[in-house]
Amino acid sequence: MNKAAVTTGYGAAIRDGFEHLLANHSEVFAIGQGLWSPWYVGNSMTDLDSQFGRERVIDTPVSELGCTGAALGAALCGYRPIVIHPRVDFMLLAVDQIVTQAAKWRSMFGGQVSAPITVRAIINRGGEQGAQHSQSLQSWFAHIPGLRVVMPSTPTDARDLLIASVLSDDPVLYLDDRWLYGLEEELPPIQERNLAKEGPRLTRTGADLTLVGCSYSAHLCREAAARLSANGIECDVIDLRVLNPLDATLIISSVKKTGRLLAVDGDWRSCGMAAEVIASIAEALDPRVMRAAPRRVTLPDAPAPTSNPLERSYYPTVDYIVQRALALVGAQQETFE
Amino acid sequence: MASVDSLIQRNAASLGMLANADHFHEPLAIDAEDTDALLAGLQRMILIRVVEEKIGDMVSQGVVKCPCHLAIGQEAPAVGVASYVRQGDRVFGAHRSHSHFLALGGSPHGLLAEVQGKDTGVSRGMGGSMHLIDLPNGLYGTVPIVGATIPIAVGAGLAAKMDGNGAMAVSFFGDGATEEGVFHESMNLAALMKIPVLFVCENNFFSSHLHIALRQPDASACRYAEAHRIEWARADGNDLAAVRSVTREAVAAIRAGEGPRFLELVTYRWRGHVGHREDEDVGVKRKDDLAAWKLRDPISRLAVSLEEINALNRQQLKQFWTEAHVVVEEAWSTATHDGYPPAKSLLSRVYSGTMANKH
Numbered sequence: 252m253n254k255a256a257v258t259t260g261y262g263a264a265i266r267d268g269f270e271h272l273l274a275n276h277s278e279v280f281a282i283g284q285g286l287w288s289p290w291y292v293g294n295s296m297t298d299l300d301s302q303f304g305r306e307r308v309i310d311t312p313v314s315e316l317g318c319t320g321a322a323l324g325a326a327l328c329g330y331r332p333i334v335i336h337p338r339v340d341f342m343l344l345a346v347d348q349i350v351t352q353a354a355k356w357r358s359m360f361g362g363q364v365s366a367p368i369t370v371r372a373i374i375n376r377g378g379e380q381g382a383q384h385s386q387s388l389q390s391w392f393a394h395i396p397g398l399r400v401v402m403p404s405t406p407t408d409a410r411d412l413l414i415a416s417v418l419s420d421d422p423v424l425y426l427d428d429r430w431l432y433g434l435e436e437e438l439p440p441i442q443e444r445n446l447a448k449e450g451p452r453l454t455r456t457g458a459d460l461t462l463v464g465c466s467y468s469a470h471l472c473r474e475a476a477a478r479l480s481a482n483g484i485e486c487d488v489i490d491l492r493v494l495n496p497l498d499a500t501l502i503i504s505s506v507k508k509t510g511r512l513l514a515v516d517g518d519w520r521s522c523g524m525a526a527e528v529i530a531s532i533a534e535a536l537d538p539r540v541m542r543a544a545p546r547r548v549t550l551p552d553a554p555a556p557t558s559n560p561l562e563r564s565y566y567p568t569v570d571y572i573v574q575r576a577l578a579l580v581g582a583q584q585e586t587f588e
Numbered sequence: 589m590a591s592v593d594s595l596i597q598r599n600a601a602s603l604g605m606l607a608n609a610d611h612f613h614e615p616l617a618i619d620a621e622d623t624d625a626l627l628a629g630l631q632r633m634i635l636i637r638v639v640e641e642k643i644g645d646m647v648s649q650g651v652v653k654c655p656c657h658l659a660i661g662q663e664a665p666a667v668g669v670a671s672y673v674r675q676g677d678r679v680f681g682a683h684r685s686h687s688h689f690l691a692l693g694g695s696p697h698g699l700l701a702e703v704q705g706k707d708t709g710v711s712r713g714m715g716g717s718m719h720l721i722d723l724p725n726g727l728y729g730t731v732p733i734v735g736a737t738i739p740i741a742v743g744a745g746l747a748a749k750m751d752g753n754g755a756m757a758v759s760f761f762g763d764g765a766t767e768e769g770v771f772h773e774s775m776n777l778a779a780l781m782k783i784p785v786l787f788v789c790e791n792n793f794f795s796s797h798l799h800i801a802l803r804q805p806d807a808s809a810c811r812y813a814e815a816h817r818i819e820w821a822r823a824d825g826n827d828l829a830a831v832r833s834v835t836r837e838a839v840a841a842i843r844a845g846e847g848p849r850f851l852e853l854v855t856y857r858w859r860g861h862v863g864h865r866e867d868e869d870v871g872v873k874r875k876d877d878l879a880a881w882k883l884r885d886p887i888s889r890l891a892v893s894l895e896e897i898n899a900l901n902r903q904q905l906k907q908f909w910t911e912a913h914v915v916v917e918e919a920w921s922t923a924t925h926d927g928y929p930p931a932k933s934l935l936s937r938v939y940s941g942t943m944a945n946k947h
Contacts, residue, residue, distance in 0.1 A: 311777070312780065314776065317773025320740050321743030325744065325746050325747040327744060328728075328744050352731065357940065358714060361710075361712025361713065362937030447939065447941050
């Protein structure tokens with residue numbers, strides 16, 4: 252018996268989630284472009300079609316809006332479909348069904364019906380893919396009442412939050428990030444969680460600074476916190492996990508303790524998640540508890556470039572977060588004295 | 589020929605005489621239809637007419653404030669199709685769907701309460717005229733985003749296919765929806781996957797203020813079905829017997845597992861796009877046309893036809909109208925005294941099991 256820990260990657264963990272759902276819940280099916288091809292969804296759905304049949308793992312015509320609507324229709328009739336958009340950019344063709352139909356269905360029909368559809372879209376950027384193959388847009392969707400928005404940053408969450416999303420009676424946008432597919436960890440046994448009870452999680456504790464991020468940005472925050480610790484700066488790191496509805500309790504209590512907040516997001520700055528995080532503490536805390544003005548690290552407000560040097564400066568890095576964190580901690584006297 | 593201009597004539601050539609308001613004023617050919625079913629259909633159309641006229645009056649008085657799109661004049665497609673909907677089927681509508689709701693057996697009180705925003709409405713006062721639901725009668729939802737329920741109906745049909753119980757989905761939409769891309773995505777998907785769904789296009793020539801001649805090079809919606817290899821039928825949408833006949837055939841094919849079917853029911857709305865007015869002056873002038881189309885009234889044509897074969901007499905007909913008025917006035921009065929949704933419903937109905945955040 253090999254006693255070495257068996258680790259699973261983020262993509263394979265998503266596949267584990269699908270396998271669990273399809274094996275244990277007959278009302279679950281998957282529909283979307285590229286599901287019969289490894290090309291579109293990486294290793295996150297490999298061979299599910301042969302394992303569970305092409306009636307339950309459905310590859311589709313190039314019809315994002317129609318297929319998302321069809322998934323919603325099935326969701327209204329007792330199924331729990333997962334509609335897959337291999338790139339967020341193409342999912343935007345389906346926004347009516349996600350935002351104006353699914354998210355409002357329950358409320359506008361008086362709470363009498365649920366629309367348990369999960370929309371899974373993949374953030375797939377870098378590699379000089381440019382402006383129309385790189386968007387994530389979580390803040391757009393987190394703006395929508397009725398739509399739960401989930402962004403896992405670890406393999407375990409990738410698996411268990413997928414399962415929780417699909418088993419939720421509400422429509423869920425589940426965003427995974429190809430840049431996380433290289434992450435590996437030892438997975439605990441599967442737990443079917445109640446998504447309504449999931450929210451931001453403290454993944455590291457420290458008294459000097461609160462770092463908040465989601466998805467790949469949460470990963471960057473964890474890496475940055477390790478580096479900062481080597482410099483004698485200890486951070487609380489909060490992984491948002493569920494962006495909507497956002498439970499800011501943990502962020503508020505953390506910042507109350509540290510007095511400093513750096514919000515990191517892999518999306519644009521204006522009206523973004525980082526702004527929402529800062530607003531949540533700005534409204535809740537007496538300014539006197541702040542030891543420095545809160546700051547954010549985001550994409551610059553520009554479409555993604557293709558050219559390699561521009562691309563390298565476009566996306567937030569661990570180095571940059573560390574630099575900003577050091578400035579923030581060091582800047583306290585000047586800022587608030 | 590009424591005052592339709594040559595553009596409209598050319599545009600509507602593929603619809604033949606159905607597009608010409610001067611035809612089809614005569615009694616219907618009802619020999620092939622069950623008389624009791626036609627009588628029931630007549631009563632249902634009268635109920636729809638009376639409910640909608642009541643709503644129109646209340647809109648004109650400013651009592652009903654939510655946008656109401658009335659189907660007065662086009663009651664037959666709803667009633668004809670609804671008579672082939674059975675338990676387990678899933679029906680979806682659009683913005684002009686009071687008729688579909690009532691045709692399926694929906695309660696006038698539930699509708700009249702809903703348009704007043706009352707807690708006793710079919711959508712608990714959260715939907716208004718444009719968001720109707722009635723699951724026990726098979727109405728799974730109506731929404732005003734044009735074409736939006738077409739793919740949803742296809743998905744409901746997919747669910748029925750997966751259930752394997754012979755149920756089908758029905759998608760009601762207007763000619764305007766055929767201009768939406770999702771209509772084509774949905775037809776393609778349904779045809780490809782042989783999904784049990786009945787597409788029902790109520791072609792009333794108008795999308796909002798704009799005549800179809802100003803929107804499409806050809807007024808026929810069936811040509812899209814043909815492009816997607818879906819068998820289709822076109823009928824006089826103001827002739828309940830004709831609507832029943834084409835629906836019966838299409839539904840039999842769908843239930844036999846042959847995949848989707850498409851119906852184009854040519855009709856005409858008497859009122860404007862929204863509200864109680866007749867909108868005679870918007871877009872293409874339609875005053876003469878409207879007068880001619882009123883002679884193609886689905887209710888009076890059917891009533892005359894039934895009288896001709898002695899299945900109905902004047903007294904009974906009068907009684908149908910009287911009964912409908914009594915039902916509607918009672919329902920209206922009750923709804924008027926009903927309460928509004930509780931304040932907490934604003935946040936409690938957004939998610940299942942949890943309240944939405946209040947800021």
